[in-house]
Amino acid sequence: MRVAETERSLILLYESSLTLSIAMSSSKYRVFVCTKQRHPNDPEGCCYHCGGQEIFQAFEAEIQQRRLGDRVEVRPSGCLDRCEAGAIALVCQLQQQSCSWLPLKVRLKLQKWLFPNRYLYGHLTRADVPVIIDSHFVNGQPLKQCQISNS
Numbered sequence: 001m002r003v004a005e006t007e008r009s010l011i012l013l014y015e016s017s018l019t020l021s022i023a024m025s026s027s028k029y030r031v032f033v034c035t036k037q038r039h040p041n042d043p044e045g046c047c048y049h050c051g052g053q054e055i056f057q058a059f060e061a062e063i064q065q066r067r068l069g070d071r072v073e074v075r076p077s078g079c080l081d082r083c084e085a086g087a088i089a090l091v092c093q094l095q096q097q098s099c100s101w102l103p104l105k106v107r108l109k110l111q112k113w114l115f116p117n118r119y120l121y122g123h124l125t126r127a128d129v130p131v132i133i134d135s136h137f138v139n140g141q142p143l144k145q146c147q148i149s150n151s
Helices: 003-016 052-065 102-110 128-138
Strands: 027-032 072-077 089-094 117-121
Touching: 027 052, 052 072, 052 089, 089 128, 117 128
Parallel strands: 027 072
Antiparallel strands: 027 089, 089 117
């Protein structure tokens, strides 16, 4: 089977597993905050030394205080490959279907279909966290002022 046919087969398999949901109010978000820690003199830098751990804690506290835990899940993350952007967070709007039955390699290949709504926020400070939560999770509008390139 050629690569194009394999990818097309995977896409068809994924699409056949979808269960459509009309209720957008039940949409769920997942926030990955980079907390990667490298040596302080590492030329690549790291989010930890730019406040990544504090940003993670701020997201957790703000989500808990606003009682948004049923809609927003916050997780620490390893390197998200945007070290030049200081402390960063990746926000994904999860789909309503579950594809946990798919092998990990297949899920990774289908990542852009599983998480099509991905937003990277960079150069974050504690003050940005409540603004992102208001704009993105409460009002449904990604915050443009903190977004960085997703590619």
